[in-house]
Amino acid sequence: MDVLLPRTLEEALEMRASRPGAIPIAGGTDLMVEINFDHLRPDAMIDVSRLPELRGWREEEGALFLGSGVTYTRILRELPHLRALAEASRSVGSPQIRNRGTVGGNLGTASPAGDALPVLAAHDAEVGLVSAARGERWLPWDAFVLGVKANALGPDELILGARWRALSGPQSFSKIGTRNAMVIAVANLCFAMDPHTRSVRVALGSVAPVIVRARDAEAYLAAELEVAGAWDDLAATLPSDVVEGFAERVRAAASPIDDVRGTAAYRRHAIGVLARRALGWALAERADEAMVS
């Protein structure tokens, strides 16, 4: 086994191109478990954890670019105003894990339980890839994560990061697991309201092979918010049958399985609970805003 230590992205891309079997390693919080337990013995690894080009983020005119190498701890420290992303980051692992883990790693591993992934999906994020031969290309999130632990990364490519437009309304990330730290989600969900477009985004994780946008639930809720006058009136509430209708449609959007962490039935139930609570938090936040203004 070889370990390659590039100093720049350019060097890393050359290495990637010349050693097709070389696996990129950043925080190592997924990869090292595989190595430690002999599940993986790559021909080579390329350390991308310190490449300066992957460790930055930029906010320009409401658009965010988040480098693949920004750790969850740095997201919490430097981007706390990106609420759902910050909440998702905080829910990952432990301080030790958050100091190393990255959104790039979530994308690279492409697990349906990756906590950053519902946030990216809710924001219609694009994933940036780069290679020495072809330069940059950008894929919609659902064209990059293709299945359980399967993504569209080319053998000579590295993940640059993700980009998306910020949303103006209340948003949250929530997660269910056996502890409130160090858990792989049994179900997780990102909810965002976008008053600007009068739309709602609901992205579900751990309840299907990939992240699911609950489109039916989104359309239903956006329409019911319109009926209730809630887009214009911050203090407007929704009748309980509408809240249940929303949760029901979120449950219907899930296609969970039984596995070691939980049953399909529990996951379906849990995702409905997360949906109902997330909606409640969003409406409460708007009501608070109404009182202040």
Added chain:
Amino acid sequence: MLIRLNVNGEPREADAWEGASLLSFLRDDLGLPGSKNACEQGECGSCSVWLDGELVCACLVLAAQVHGREVRTVEGLAEGDRLHPVQEAFLGAGGVQCGFCTPGLIVAVTDLLERDPSPDELAVREALSGNLCRCTGYQKILDAVRLAAERKREGAW
């Protein structure tokens, strides 16, 4: 491969298998067995060390990734026979039973109090969420944190 780094303030170097974790590099190649191997998957925190000042699980860092870097381990806390105030606090509060989790917890607690000298209860629990203890039930560990924080406020460190 030869890995050169700074450990507890001193330049060190040793040969390591390319796939070795920092944990096995510290224990097997550098003669620093203070960091413990309980889970090898970043769940228990018994291997907690600082890499360039950040608290990490050494089992999840590839040894090669620390080439040219600074690592601080539990062995770097005491000064000769003088224990670090966090170590004293664990003794004072009775927060040690079998001792296996202790090095990792002492590193995590030191990290917390260096960054936040007066953490509230929730901040302490969140800061230690990456460390598991099978013996104590955590109460005396939390007492040790409070004791160490008190000592810090008194200027002991």
